Amino acid sequence: MAVLSTQGLTKKFGKFTALDGIDINVNPGEVYGFIGPNGAGKSTTIRILLGILKATSGEAQIFGKDVWKDAVDIHKRIAYVPGDVNLWPNLTGGEVIDLFVKLRGANNKNRREELIKKFDLDPSKKCRTYSKGNRQKVALVAAFSSDADLYILDEPTSGLDPLMERVFQECVGAVKREGKSILLSSHILSEVEKLCDTVGIIRQGKIIESGSLSELRHLTRANLLIQTKEPVPSLDTMEGVHNLTEKNQELSFQVDMEKLDTVLKHVSQFGVVKLESAPPTLEDLFMRHYEGKEVSEEKGGVS
Template sequence: MTILKTVGLTKKFGDFAALDGVDIEVEQGEVYGFIGPNGSGKSTTIRVLLGILKATEGEATVFGKDAWKEAVDIHKRVAYVPGDVDLWPNLTGGEVIDLFIKLRGGNSKNRRDELIQRFDLDPAKKCRTYSKGNRQKVALIAALSTDADLYILDEPTSGLDPLMERIFQEWVMEAKAAGKSILLSSHILSEVEKLCDKVAIIRQGKIIEKGTLKELQHLTGTIVLVETKEPMPELAGVKGVRGIEQKGEALSFQVDQEELDNVIRYVSGFGILRLESSPPTLEELFIRHYEASGTRAETGGGR
């Protein structure tokens, strides 16, 4: 069942197209990764989905409802965490969490208390004393305490330490197991790789790749590390081989999937001493696209 869908989503500010024909689709019980550098259009897409911005063209639906016209009904079933959290400075963290829970008409004291403990937050402190990481914890706990059907998370672990990131990742897997849907915008590629069923890469307002991680990795081929008894001077000319690097006594390179068999046969003729292969990481895929476009990928935050 489709929970969230955009078709040809376009948002213009004057002559500037912040979004240009964005198509994404999130199914029930799915974690969907949405990645791209600063200015790529991630947060603009999320604001359209939340009914904060009105699309110039195209469609955006959540639970089959129009994201702009039926935003109030949609919000009853959605929990949202922004990447940059501002809180009321004179309220305590616990008071802010309780306020957000009450605004949703819920009573989730047990879940609230459990999450406060898991995220190691002192709820008695005033928000003005909190670090960025603790402000992020307040927003996460307030959202995750609610029994939403869709969680829209825009850079949710920004400012968190590695231990808290792991706690967050554990919660995502629990929510997925419970049939919840999650749209996860993140610049932490290892996090996306670990959690997401599908991924969309956005650049300058356009989706440049999307699909399952397996499908995307297939596009980049296999990473091979090989050490041979004899040198392979003609390796660069072998069909399907690219990105050759010297790594000590071994050579590392990428091989297109359809040429892997022929490349291994060629390499074996030089006497294999060591051979390792692995699928490319999401980071390698991401960097490949941005280098190919002549744009350096800035993987720090994303709007």
């Protein structure tokens, strides 16, 4: 049974449709990457899941319970980190962490101390003195100190330096190994690629692609660098070949995964001296979707 699921989730603000039929499934022990640019609908979806906003239509359940009607029960078992953390200015970071952890009924002092050290946080300072990055650290320490079953993280590394991002990634790996589930909303593709099992790409309130990373990679292109003994004729006209360039007698290009076999058979006739292949990245897929959609929309908009 899915830990978190939505079916046909829709949210309208007046005439504006912020979410249009969102379907998400997060299974036990799974890290689900919810990606898209700012304004795509990620935070609106998360506010509905947290019971802050009521959906216009559709269904959303966490632990099999309705996110709107059973929000209080659900919150006992979830930890949430927003992308912009607001804290009580006169409390210290340590006091805020203790407050959040007690609200969830957890009391693992060792875990708390270990995380404060890992995130290099001074818990004795008042929250009003903290930078954005330190406010993020307070929220992350509080979240990972609690014994939650589901972590909802909305742009959680906003304001963190690369070293702290690595600490965050270690924390995600640790709770995943414990069988906990994570919904990670992000526009940092490298972060999603390192951490997530399943990805849903949202654009203008709609999920335009979803699946495991290996499934999604079939939809994008491999990056090839090839050097041959003889010139390769007609490569630029072959179906599935894109962005062909030549430098220092090396050919660099992208090829659609479904045409990779055909292209390699053609190239191998001309004496391959060097062949480097890089797997398609999530960024390739993401940009291909967005660029393709924008081009078609521009064409459609010309009267």
